[in-house]
Amino acid sequence: MRFIKLLLLSGLVFGILIFLTSLLFPSKAIVERSGVIDAPLSVVYGQINDLKTWPSWNPWAAPDVAQKINYTGPATGKGAGYTWSGTQHDKPVTGTVMIRESNPAKGVYCDLTFSSMKPMTAAFELKPSADGKGTAIQWRLETELGLLPWWKLRGFLADKLTGPQLESGLTQLRTICEKK
Template identity: 70%
Template sequence: MRIVKLLLISAFAFGILIFLISLLFPSRAIVERSGVIDAPLSVVYSQVNNLSGWPAWNPWADPGTAQEVTYSAPASGSGAYYTWTGMQHEKHVTGKVTIRESDPQKGIHYDMEFNDMKTVNAAFELKPSADGKGTAIQWRLETYLGWLPWWKLRGFLADKLTGPQLEDGLTKLKNICEEKKR
């Protein structure tokens, strides 16, 4: 009986310790990548603003992840959205992307919902590049994590897990936009 009591007290103390340590982690996870695309701002904006074109470059919209996709009409501009369902690692997944704001001179802001995950507030911020010949782009994902330790741990790992996908998506977007420019 004494050993069981000691184990319960130890487990409780360990849980409290983990929670207290998690308070040191930020309550927001931010992942961002940026680059320069050698194409006019209008060409880049047309790609990020039109959701039906995202499967060509966005890692979360490709046919391997999103097998069934439904687009709003129209599929671009403020209020446009798409929903998807599919299988990922033998698990049924669903999600929705909704454009909150769309500005041809600044880019778009959108929300991404995915199964039981926290909502991701995201943006493609666009501006002319320093030399004026291309477009500087920043892709930013921000998630409010709350106070629970397991969410904060996910947030702590977010850049390492999601950053490479953003880089891959920006590279594909760059290739598409530079090809359209020609």
């Protein structure tokens, strides 16, 4: 009986220590990648502002992830959105994308939800490149994690988990825009 009490007390102390340690981690996860696309700002903006072009470059809108997409609202710009569903690793996944703000001089800002994930915001910030011949782009994802240790740990790993997908998406976007 004494061993069980000691085991339970040790488990409780360990849980409290993990929670207190997690308070040292940031409550927001930010993953960002940037680059330069050798295409006019209007071409890059057109690809990002039109959600129907996303499956050709965005890794989370690709046909192998989002097998079914239903578009809502206007075709482009503020209020445009879609819901998607698919299967990953034999599990059903769903999500939504909604353009919250769209400005040709600044970029496109979206609200995202994915099943079993915290809501995210995405920002595609655009400006002319330093030489004036191309477009500088920064793709940023932000997630509010809250206080729970497992979400904070996931946020701590977000750059390693999500960063390569952002890089892949930017590379594909660059290829598409530079061909136009």
